Amino acid sequence: MELLQHAFGLLTGTIVPFLVVLTLIVFIHEMGHYLAGRWCGIGITAFSVGFGPELAGFTDRRGTRWKLSAIPLGGYVKFQGDEDAASTPDYEKFDGLTPEERSRTFLGAALWKRAVTVAAGPIANFILAIAIFSVTFASYGRQIADPVVAEVREASAAAEAGIIPGDLLVAIDGVPIHTFDDVRRYVSVRPEMPIVVTIRRDGTDRDLRMVPQRTELTDQFGNKMEVGVIGIVTTEAAGNFRVVNYTPLEAIGQGVIQSWHIVTGTFDYLSNVVTGRMKADQIGGPIRVAEASGQMASLGVAALLQLAAVLSVSIGLLNLMPVPVLDGGHLMFYAIEALRGRPVGPRTQEIAFRIGMGLILMLTVFAAWNDTFGRIG
Known part of the structure; x- marks a missing residue:
């Protein structure tokens, strides 16, 4: 049982x-x-979600076979003139077609x-x-916090550089900082890489040089990952935690920005792997994705959809x-x-x-x- x-x-x-x-x-x-x-104007013979044997499907009036296949780890669209699901051209068959038939194939387009x-x-x-x-x-809006320092960890990069509680971070390496998440996003992919943090204290801006420390963090599901940290913390009071609501047009703009952050974060991570600053252990396959899907599903539909967006x-x-x-x-x-x-x-x-x-x-x-x-x- x-x-x-x-x-x-x-x-x-x-x-x-x-x-x-x-x-x-x-x-x-x-x-x-x-x-x-x-x-x-290219003819399409098959649209499949999954590979391998067909489990279910139907053929539409244009002759396209829509199907669900047994191995759910991808899919394909097969165009006229393709030899296989990888869109390999069938040159022998192509040579025997009329000019009109060729124009309907992928190779002849x-x-x-x-x-x-x-x-x-x-x-x-x-x-x-x-x-x-x-x-x-x-x-749902978006919860944000101002990049105001409430606490500085002992022996951290921030402490050694001279950051103190109450400092407002306004830029890192010249890149403007608007929220505490901006700080985390920028620093996390730069372990052991020198950065210049611009802080505002008593109305005056000053540049502080520091090197984020490589630190292993564990999330709420027990997953471990190494990231760069400078050792600062904010609180609800200091960071003015709040939910910002967006109009549909503003939400689209934020969606573009969020997607771009994923793109740049991915390239930053890969460059760090190549240079040896970060491990390649975050590169996962279906099992890792399945585990992450289950974890996000336990947090609700919105979390699961955001995972889908990242993937x-x-x-x-x-x-x-x-x-x-x-x-x-x-x-x-x-x-x-x-x-x-x-x-x-x-x-x-x-x-x-x-x-x-x-x-x-x-x-x-x-x-x-x-x-x-x-x-x-």
């Missing part, structure tokens, strides 16, 4: 939220490809149409994130990487085609796709290792 209860809890608390989040992100991504392809269709997937992911953040901000931006960025097989790899080939005046040869593309697939498999294995064996030190 206890085993059944555990299994039921795992299903409803982790697996279902994970599938809801992933299905939403995949559907929107592939819908971007689908709508752009339709707009460009104009270069700009192929580029627009490929780019529309990641763009749809960014639009989804902006929409989620916008609706959240418009519905949607991440997936959009991943797909724009110039790696063959990914959308960014296709766009790279189109850029080369535009410069050369002719497409890259089939053999070259095949070799590149194999290399790209190898890189994706390596990343998948690395993420699975992180998921299974925990943080890598």
